[in-house]
Amino acid sequence: MNWSSLLPALLLSLVPVVLALGALFGIRQNPASAWRIAQGATLIAVVLSAALLGLGLLGMLPAVSAWWQSAPLNLIMLLLANFIGFVVVRYSATYLQGEPREQRFVGLVQAVFAAVSVTVLSNHLLLFLAAWLSISLAMHQLLMFYPQRPRAALAAHKKFLFARAAELCALTAFVLLYLHHGSAQITTIVGAYTTPGGALSASEQVAACLLGLAALIKCAQLPLHGWLIQVVEAPTPVSAALHGGVINLGGYLLLLFSPLLLQSTPAQALILVVAGISSVLAALTMMTRISIKVRLAWSTSAQMGLMLVEIALGLVELALLHLLAHSCYKAYAFLSSGEAVQQNLQRRQAPAARPTTIQWLVAGGLSIALVTGLAVLVRFTTDSSAFDAFSPWVLLTLALTALLAERRSQGTEGSGTAFFALAALIVTAYFGLKSLFSVLLPTPEHVPSLWADLWVSGLFIVLFVGYGLQRYGLHRRRLQALNTYFYAGFYLDEWVTKTTLRLWPHDLPSRIRAKQLQSASREVSL
Known part of the structure; x- marks a missing residue:
């Protein structure tokens, strides 16, 4: 057994394994112990991610293995995701204290960031897609943390359907690339496009366009943006995790396959038109809103659109810088949204x-x-x-x-x-x-x-x-x-919602009124 090649793979696997174990053991404990385990697991994940990034920059990690890749892009994204996860868990331990489902939250949030870690490190198409699907399914459960809220249920339903559409686009693109290159290794596929060659084949053009479409859907670009605005019904830590560590994975997908994208004019045009218009409209719509969390959600849609435009222009280093800055800022903005209300009032008074x-x-x-x-x-x-x-x-x-x-x-x-x-x-x-x-x-x-x-x-x-x-x-x-x-966002979301519910009906919980809660509490007391 070649330990020199096996050891780096084990080190890379250790990050998602620690988070997965934290989720499994924590959910079986009482809330106080579950939070301590989660904070310890996420802190270990951050330290390991930082150490791996240092080793990678020093050239002490092989850039490629059968299942993992440790290029600077992968290791930077790994550190970013786990840093956001650690901050969210630390904040949630106080924010969700006493909630009836807090142990479920502890397990799910660690599962989300364990799957994110696998996604950003994976070097195999199937592993990438499986981890991407796991992120979406775990995040769906977090978005339904308050299942009795109609807007939360509607947003989660739309996101569930749109996420499946994005994953279907990615799956089709991956199959086309696998058939063309005869390999499921991401580095092998991307390496074939690092030097400009001849014209792309029809299957490669279709694969590039499908990857662009998957990123547009995942990044909540117009008109499929409404779920991102409505998920503010979920707890604030869920919004911070979504906006800071999950939604940017559409941009990561394009960064990963940017050599292919930059040789496909149709794919670039698709992203420049859709993401460009979305970015402008979302930014101007944001300025009309008063709710802090809603403004932040519109801002995320605008920023994701701008990041996709940067990638389509070939400015991948600027897009990565944008992704890192936006993730950290947006997680901070959501977790400090209470202070943002006071700051907004002061700004409006001056x-x-x-x-x-x-x-x-x-x-x-x-x-x-x-x-x-x-x-x-x-x-x-x-x-x-x-x-x-x-x-x-x-x-x-x-x-x-x-x-x-x-x-x-x-x-x-x-x-x-x-x-x-x-x-x-x-x-x-x-x-x-x-x-x-x-x-x-x-x-x-x-x-x-x-x-x-x-x-x-x-x-x-x-x-x-x-x-x-x-x-x-x-x-x-x-x-x-x-x-x-x-x-009103040009009423695009209303049209999408009607169409979605017509094609895929979903029973939404009825809105609970204050009088109903009061009468229910009286019946319980009697």
Whole structure:
């Protein structure tokens, strides 16, 4: 037996095994013991994930084995998932204390992150798909933590059906790739596309499009987004686990198969159109909502769309950076949503002062100067194609323009020098982090087509204009009417819900009213 090859595989297997054992032993204990076991198991998983990442970066782990792969992408995702799992468990131990089904929650949340660990490490198509299915089934049970809530039951029903559709797309794509390459090893399949070759066959084009469709469904892109907005009925830790560690796996799927995707023009077009439009509409709809958790859910749909667009443009290192930052931020935002309510009230009591035309022009000029300076610096320091797309520069310029123009709002008073320094720091961080992740995640040389760059840049401009109109133009009657449609999400979810329930009926629990609860409690007391 070759221990030098077996030991790394055992180390990689140890992370999901620890979480699975924690779930099995914890669910048999009393609640206090179950939480202690869960916290210990998730902490061990985090430490092991960090150690594996360190060993991987030092070149002390083989990148490929029969069932596992330990490239930087896999190990970074492993550490991210288990860090989110540890934070969620620590928070839930207090949040769910005394709940009648808390032991069930302890087991399910560990099962979710054990399956996530298998997914991000798997090097076999069947293992990947089985773990992906396990995540969805365990998450379905968490979303039904309060089964008596009609909205929670409806959201879980829709997610269950959409998840099966995404898995069917992935299964079909995997079968096509297996038949074409004669191998179920993910690294073997992806390795065939790392260097640009001839034109893809029809089966490869179909497989790429199906993978893109699976990612779009998993990432809750419009119009199949409604379940993500409605699952806020579940406990807050479930939302944190979903938004921080699970929903981004659609993006991970595309990151994993990005060499294939970047050689398929139809698949790129599918993602750029659907995810691009979804990102803009979801971001503008988010601005109309008041509920903190609902705003965060719309934000997740928008951010996932932007991440998929980045992958379709070939900016995989930027997409990975985006995925990590969004996961950590969204988990924190949900777990601190109580404080976010107070912060939102303070922000609404100190509305932004409307910038003048001169202030917008000055902010735009400064932003263009900053971004242009960075672009010149990039050309002198690197010849990587990671910076060739101009749409990210457009987005960075527009974001800095809004930041600098609104610097004199009542809630964010500060000197122009401080805000200019902050803008310069953002520009520097963008260059530094993007360069770092381009080293950690080597990708095939890919320059996005002109039409793709123009399309994405146009979407960013529409988002910028829509943001300005939402902030400062709602006194106009026509914009108020349009804003009503944005608030309703253009009624897309209503149409999808009716169609879904017509094709797959589902009995929903009746809404329990306060008077019914009061009468029931009186009967019990008598």
